[in-house]
Amino acid sequence: xxxxxxxxxxxxxxxxxxxxxxxxxxxxxxxxxxxxxxxxxxxxxxxxxxxxxxxxxxxxxxxxxxxxxxxxxxxxxxxxxxxxxxxxxxxxxxxxxxxxxxxxxxxxxxxxxxxxxxxxxxxxxxxxxxxxxxxxxxxxxxxxxxxxxxx
Numbered sequence: 001x002x003x004x005x006x007x008x009x010x011x012x013x014x015x016x017x018x019x020x021x022x023x024x025x026x027x028x029x030x031x032x033x034x035x036x037x038x039x040x041x042x043x044x045x046x047x048x049x050x051x052x053x054x055x056x057x058x059x060x061x062x063x064x065x066x067x068x069x070x071x072x073x074x075x076x077x078x079x080x081x082x083x084x085x086x087x088x089x090x091x092x093x094x095x096x097x098x099x100x101x102x103x104x105x106x107x108x109x110x111x112x113x114x115x116x117x118x119x120x121x122x123x124x125x126x127x128x129x130x131x132x133x134x135x136x137x138x139x140x141x142x143x144x145x146x147x148x149x150x151x
Contacts, residue, residue, distance in 0.1 A: 043068030046114035075139035088116025090123040101131035
């Protein structure tokens with residue numbers, strides 16, 4: 001009988017400790033991820049993200065674009081060339097001004113953060129759709145290697 005009572009007390013102690021242990025595990029898992037600093041990278045580089053959708057439902061993709069030599073996504077050489085012509089100023093990208101896009105609203109938010117010729121770059125903009133994004137920024141934010149069909 002003594003063994004049975006000891007087991008019963010142990011089971012009660014475990015049941016009381018479980019919520020505290022679960023809370024500790026959840027707190028440890030919910031800790032924010034540590035951001036990786038790319039400040040030590042040589043040459044020109046940008047951390048690029050593309051988010052399709054709005055804040056309620058979104059799909060975000062990202063990559064690190066390195067331009068010495070070009071690497072980071074399938075159109076890295078083209079993206080680095082476009083950025084070099086704009087001296088790393090994403091706002092100054094010329095894109096394809098003759099491109100015609102549909103007026104379908106499918107928001108795409110892009111962000112570029114990094115360094116170009118020793119200067120910090122921090123750019124963010126929301127476009128009406130992928131076609132508009134591609135027309136204005138060219139290959140820079142073409143992370144998924146899919147050409148946007150012309151209308």
